[in-house]
Amino acid sequence: DTGVSQDPRHKITKRGQNVTFRCDPISEHNRLYWYRQTLGQGPEFLTYFQNEAQLEKSRLLSDRFSAERPKGSFSTLEIQRTEQGDSAMYLCASSLAKGGYTFGSGTRLTVV
Amino acid sequence: DQQVKQNSPSLSVQEGRISILNCDYTNSMFDYFLWYKKYPAEGPTFLISISSIKDKNEDGRFTVFLNKSAKHLSLHIVPSQPGDSAVYFCAASASNTGTASKLTFGTGTRLQVTL
Numbered sequence: 642d643t644g645v646s647q648d649p650r651h652k653i654t655k656r657g658q659n660v661t662f663r664c665d666p667i668s669e670h671n672r673l674y675w676y677r678q679t680l681g682q683g684p685e686f687l688t689y690f691q692n693e694a695q696l697e698k699s700r701l702l703s704d705r706f707s708a709e710r711p712k713g714s715f716s717t718l719e720i721q722r723t724e725q726g727d728s729a730m731y732l733c734a735s736s737l738a739k740g741g742y743t744f745g746s747g748t749r750l751t752v753v
Numbered sequence: 754d755q756q757v758k759q760n761s762p763s764l765s766v767q768e769g770r771i772s773i774l775n776c777d778y779t780n781s782m783f784d785y786f787l788w789y790k791k792y793p794a795e796g797p798t799f800l801i802s803i804s805s806i807k808d809k810n811e812d813g814r815f816t817v818f819l820n821k822s823a824k825h826l827s828l829h830i831v832p833s834q835p836g837d838s839a840v841y842f843c844a845a846s847a848s849n850t851g852t853a854s855k856l857t858f859g860t861g862t863r864l865q866v867t868l
Binding site: 676685689743 | 757858
């Protein structure tokens with residue numbers, strides 16, 4: 642297992658388009674998290690899953706954002722009708738129920 | 754409302770000396786604290802953590818100190834090495850179980866270790 646994998650690494654999209662990112666966590670980790678990081682800021686929590694259940698969502702996660710983890714393994718984060726303010730690094734992390742996070746390298750989204 | 758604050762955006766230290774990175778928090782419900790290191794184009798990497806039942810935790814060259822009454826923690830790196838040059842994030846969790854769940858991060862301190 643090579644850690645948390647995110648795809649794509651970079652995404653440039655036009656405003657108004659939909660984008661989807663994928664995260665493959667460490668296989669034995671049952672918790673999966675999405676964070677967003679903008680320039681000069683620390684990562685901000687978006688949502689997390691325990692197995693396939695989405696247990697918490699931040700108010701940052703507007704109704705244009707949706708995350709799924711259908712079989713308790715990989716997860717997708719979709720942003721509909723992208724806006725320039727969505728430009729950020731989207732980070733995925735995974736952990737066991739008791740343990741620290743392992744982050745992926747992130748997907749950098751640029752909305753033009 | 755920034756619940757976790759890192760007031761020094763950058764720090765420069767000579768190789769071999771001690772690096773001290775500071776972090777303050779405002780939420781008294783936080784009971785688990787972590788430090789992460791981040792290189793450009795990579796995700797944050799976990800360094801060290803401390804539960805609120807302790808006031809110190811050591812791991813090799815890294816020591817984290819927690820002062821609950823002051824709502825302050827610090828990361829000490831001794832001796833500092835050029836490979837330690839990175840952005841360091843302080844993070845906190847109100848997990849009540851001593852484990853990491855949802856984390857609140859500070860804005861980071863960029864450490865540069867010079868030769």
